[in-house]
Amino acid sequence: MEKNRRTVNCGQLTIGDVGKTVTLNGWIHRNRDHGGVHFINLRDRYGITQVVIDEEASEDLRNTASELKMEFCVAAVGTVRARPEGMVNEDMATGEVELAVSELEVLNSCLPLPFMVDSEEEPNENLRLKYRYLHLRTQGMQDRIKMRHDATWAVRNYLTDKGFWEVETPTLIKSTPEGARDYLVPSRVNPGRFYALPQSPQLYKQILMAGGTDRYYQIARCYRDEDARGDRQPEFTQIDLEMSFASRDDVLETVEGMMVKTFKDVLDVDVPTPFPRLSWQEAMENYGSDKPDLRFNMKFQDFAPFVSGSEFGVFKSVLESGGTVKAMVVPAAAEVYSRKKISELEDVAKSRGARGLAWMKVTAEGLDGGVSKFYTEQAAAIKNNLDAKEGDLILLMGSDWKTAVTSLGAVRVKLGADLGLTKPEEFKFCWVIDFPLFEKNEETGNWEPAHHMFSMPQERFLDTMEENPGEVLGDLYDMVLNGNELASGSVRIHDPAIQSRVFDIVGFPKKEAEERFGFLLEAFRYGAPPHAGLAVGFDRMVMVMAQMNTIRDVIAFPKNTQGISPMDNSPSPVDADQLADLKLAIIEEKQEDKA
RNA sequence: GGAGGUGUAGCGAAGCUGGUUAUCGCGCCGGCCUGUCAAGCCGGAGAUCGCGGGUUCGAUCCCCGUCACUUCCGCCA
Structure with a gap:
C-alpha cells in the first residue's frame, strides 16, 4: 500500500491542481469503456473524480482498466488535467478536471454485487442490513x-x-x-x-x-x-x-x-x-396524544353542547356514563374523503379501542352525510361553534375520555400524513x-x-x-x-x-x-x-x-424488528462449554402439537 | 400474543377479473464503439413466481396453512 497510497482524495481536485501528479485511492463507482477512451468515476467518502485511460495508454494499462468492475478498490496514479472545452461537468465538485492515468493498481476486487451501491432504488431492508458494509457506501448512509x-x-x-x-x-x-x-x-x-x-x-x-x-x-x-x-x-x-x-x-x-x-x-x-x-392535560384534550405533532392544527373541540339536542343516542349515553364527545374539523377534506376512506379512518380509531367514528360533511347549506340527519336543527350552531367551513369534514368521537381522545388522536395522526400536512423538513418542537x-x-x-x-x-x-x-x-x-x-x-x-x-x-x-x-x-x-x-x-x-x-x-449496525442483526446473525446459539461455564441450561420448548 | 401490508431472475418492479414462450429497467456475460459522465449499440445467460397443501381440465393469480420481512396494537419505569 505504501507505494500507491493516496496523495489526494476523490473530492478535492480543482482546476488549480492541473499539471500535478497525484495518486487517488477509491472504489469504481462508474465504468464507461468506449473502446478507445475509458472513463472511470472513482469514489471515496470525499467525492468522485473522473479518471481517464486514453487510447494512447500502454497496453498493460488498458488491459488492467478493462478488467475493472463495479466497486473494485483501486489506486490510480496520474496527472491532473483540465477537461476539454465543453466537457466540464457542472454537477461534480471535481468536474473541471480529470486524472490522466499512468498507473492503475487493483487493491482489491469485488464480487458481483447483491445490489447497486449507487441505485436510486433501495433494496429491501433485510438485504441492506445483511450487506451493511455495502449499504454504508451509499451517499444516503x-x-x-x-x-x-x-x-x-x-x-x-x-x-x-x-x-x-x-x-x-x-x-x-x-x-x-x-x-x-x-x-x-x-x-x-x-x-x-x-x-x-x-x-x-x-x-x-x-x-x-x-x-x-x-x-x-x-x-x-x-x-x-x-x-x-x-x-x-x-x-x-x-x-x-x-x-x-x-x-x-x-x-x-x-x-x-x-x-x-x-x-x-x-x-x-x-x-x-x-x-x-403544553400541559399533559392540554395535549391529550386537544391532540389526543402526549406527543402531539404541531406541524398541523386540527385541534379537538368539545361536542358535548350539541349532544342533548339531538336524537343520536350513542353520544347521549356516552355523556350519561361520564364519557367525552370530541369533534375534529378536517379542513377541505369532505370531497377527498369518501365513505370508504372514512371507514379506513374508523379502523384506525377502532384499533385504539374506539367503537366507531361518526362523521358529517359541511356544505354551504348545512351538514350532509353520516350522522348529519341527527343534527340538522343545530347545523348552523355547530358550524359556527366549531369554526367549520364548507367543504370541511367533521369527525366525531364519543367514548370514555381516554379512549375518545387517544383514538381520535390516532385518526389525527393518520390524517396529517394522508393530507400531506407533515412536511419532514419542518421542525416543530x-x-x-x-x-x-x-x-x-x-x-x-x-x-x-x-x-x-x-x-x-x-x-x-x-x-x-x-x-x-x-x-x-x-x-x-x-x-x-x-x-x-x-x-x-x-x-x-x-x-x-x-x-x-x-x-x-x-x-x-x-x-x-x-x-x-x-x-x-x-x-x-x-x-x-x-x-x-x-x-x-x-x-x-x-x-x-x-x-x-x-x-x-x-444507526450504522441496527437490528431488525425481530431483534436480529442479519449481517452477523446475532443472537446466536452458544457452545455447550460456554453454558457449562455459566452453569446455565437451555429449557427446550415443548411441542404442543403432539396429542 | 394480536391486526394489516409485502414476498415474481442478483436488485427494483409489471403481470387487470385463473389459460402469456412469465414482461420491463438496472446489474451480470460476450461483442462493437475516441469524450463519456445514469454513455450508447448488438447479442446472451439468468425465475422450482417465499414454502406446503387445497379448489380447478388448468393457479404467479382463488382458498387454507406456514415462514420471512415490515407497519401498527399489546409491551416500552
Missing part, C-alpha cells in the same frame, strides 16, 4: 452517519461550554425488574447471578449529583428488552444529562439551547425558542409538562408511577398527595418534535422522606426498596443536592433531522 457524528459533536461542544462533564457509568449493573424487561448477563464468577444491561444510567447519574459532579452528561447506550418499532430497537443511544441545584426550567432552557445549537450546526436550521409548553405522577393500574387497582419512582411531585401536591394520588402532577417533562417523543425527564426526589411517601403510595415495600436501590437512598441521606435532568433519544433526534422514518436508517 454516508450523509446520515456524518450527520450523526456532527450531532454528537455539537452536543458535546454545547454541554462542555455549559460546564457539563461527560462521565461514563457501568453497563453491567443490577437488575431492577420494574419498567422494561432487562437484558441479563450471567456472571461466571458468581454462578446463578446476573448483571443487567442498563435501561438508562438513571441511578448512577443521580449518584453523580450526590457526588458533587454538578453537571453530568453522557452519550449513553441503553438496552431494553421490548418489541421493536420504527423508532425503537433493543439498544439505543441517549444524550443523558443531569443538573444539580436546578429547577425544571433550568433543564428545559438548557436543552432548548442544545437543540438550537445542534440544529444550527448540523442543518443550518434556526429553531425558535422558547418551545411551546414543544414541551409537554405537568404529567400525572401516578397512574392507576386498571387490573390491580394499584397506583403505579407514570414515569419512575424518583420523580418529584409538584410542590402544591406535597401536603396532600396521599389523599388522591391520581390528581398529583409531577415535575415531569417530555420534549416532543414532530410527533416524536424526543426526550423525557424530571425533577428528582432528593428528600428521603418524600421518597419514602412515594414508595408507600405505589405500594413498594421499604425492604425491597432498600434491597434494590438502597445505595441511592443511602446517598440521599448524605446531603444530596436537589437535582433534575433528562435524556434525549439521540437516534430519534437524528432520524427526524435526517427526515427518515426509522432509527435503523441512522
Whole structure:
C-alpha cells in the first residue's frame, strides 16, 4: 500500500491542481469503456473524480482498466488535467478536471454485487442490513452517519461550554425488574447471578449529583428488552444529562439551547425558542396524544353542547356514563374523503379501542352525510361553534375520555400524513409538562408511577398527595418534535422522606426498596443536592433531522424488528462449554402439537 | 400474543377479473464503439413466481396453512 497510497482524495481536485501528479485511492463507482477512451468515476467518502485511460495508454494499462468492475478498490496514479472545452461537468465538485492515468493498481476486487451501491432504488431492508458494509457506501448512509457524528459533536461542544462533564457509568449493573424487561448477563464468577444491561444510567447519574459532579452528561447506550418499532430497537443511544441545584426550567432552557445549537450546526436550521409548553392535560384534550405533532392544527373541540339536542343516542349515553364527545374539523377534506376512506379512518380509531367514528360533511347549506340527519336543527350552531367551513369534514368521537381522545388522536395522526400536512423538513418542537405522577393500574387497582419512582411531585401536591394520588402532577417533562417523543425527564426526589411517601403510595415495600436501590437512598441521606435532568433519544433526534422514518436508517449496525442483526446473525446459539461455564441450561420448548 | 401490508431472475418492479414462450429497467456475460459522465449499440445467460397443501381440465393469480420481512396494537419505569 505504501507505494500507491493516496496523495489526494476523490473530492478535492480543482482546476488549480492541473499539471500535478497525484495518486487517488477509491472504489469504481462508474465504468464507461468506449473502446478507445475509458472513463472511470472513482469514489471515496470525499467525492468522485473522473479518471481517464486514453487510447494512447500502454497496453498493460488498458488491459488492467478493462478488467475493472463495479466497486473494485483501486489506486490510480496520474496527472491532473483540465477537461476539454465543453466537457466540464457542472454537477461534480471535481468536474473541471480529470486524472490522466499512468498507473492503475487493483487493491482489491469485488464480487458481483447483491445490489447497486449507487441505485436510486433501495433494496429491501433485510438485504441492506445483511450487506451493511455495502449499504454504508451509499451517499444516503454516508450523509446520515456524518450527520450523526456532527450531532454528537455539537452536543458535546454545547454541554462542555455549559460546564457539563461527560462521565461514563457501568453497563453491567443490577437488575431492577420494574419498567422494561432487562437484558441479563450471567456472571461466571458468581454462578446463578446476573448483571443487567442498563435501561438508562438513571441511578448512577443521580449518584453523580450526590457526588458533587454538578453537571453530568453522557452519550449513553441503553438496552431494553421490548418489541421493536420504527423508532425503537433493543439498544439505543441517549444524550443523558443531569443538573444539580436546578429547577425544571433550568433543564428545559438548557436543552432548548442544545437543540438550537445542534440544529444550527448540523442543518443550518434556526429553531425558535422558547418551545411551546403544553400541559399533559392540554395535549391529550386537544391532540389526543402526549406527543402531539404541531406541524398541523386540527385541534379537538368539545361536542358535548350539541349532544342533548339531538336524537343520536350513542353520544347521549356516552355523556350519561361520564364519557367525552370530541369533534375534529378536517379542513377541505369532505370531497377527498369518501365513505370508504372514512371507514379506513374508523379502523384506525377502532384499533385504539374506539367503537366507531361518526362523521358529517359541511356544505354551504348545512351538514350532509353520516350522522348529519341527527343534527340538522343545530347545523348552523355547530358550524359556527366549531369554526367549520364548507367543504370541511367533521369527525366525531364519543367514548370514555381516554379512549375518545387517544383514538381520535390516532385518526389525527393518520390524517396529517394522508393530507400531506407533515412536511419532514419542518421542525416543530414543544414541551409537554405537568404529567400525572401516578397512574392507576386498571387490573390491580394499584397506583403505579407514570414515569419512575424518583420523580418529584409538584410542590402544591406535597401536603396532600396521599389523599388522591391520581390528581398529583409531577415535575415531569417530555420534549416532543414532530410527533416524536424526543426526550423525557424530571425533577428528582432528593428528600428521603418524600421518597419514602412515594414508595408507600405505589405500594413498594421499604425492604425491597432498600434491597434494590438502597445505595441511592443511602446517598440521599448524605446531603444530596436537589437535582433534575433528562435524556434525549439521540437516534430519534437524528432520524427526524435526517427526515427518515426509522432509527435503523441512522444507526450504522441496527437490528431488525425481530431483534436480529442479519449481517452477523446475532443472537446466536452458544457452545455447550460456554453454558457449562455459566452453569446455565437451555429449557427446550415443548411441542404442543403432539396429542 | 394480536391486526394489516409485502414476498415474481442478483436488485427494483409489471403481470387487470385463473389459460402469456412469465414482461420491463438496472446489474451480470460476450461483442462493437475516441469524450463519456445514469454513455450508447448488438447479442446472451439468468425465475422450482417465499414454502406446503387445497379448489380447478388448468393457479404467479382463488382458498387454507406456514415462514420471512415490515407497519401498527399489546409491551416500552
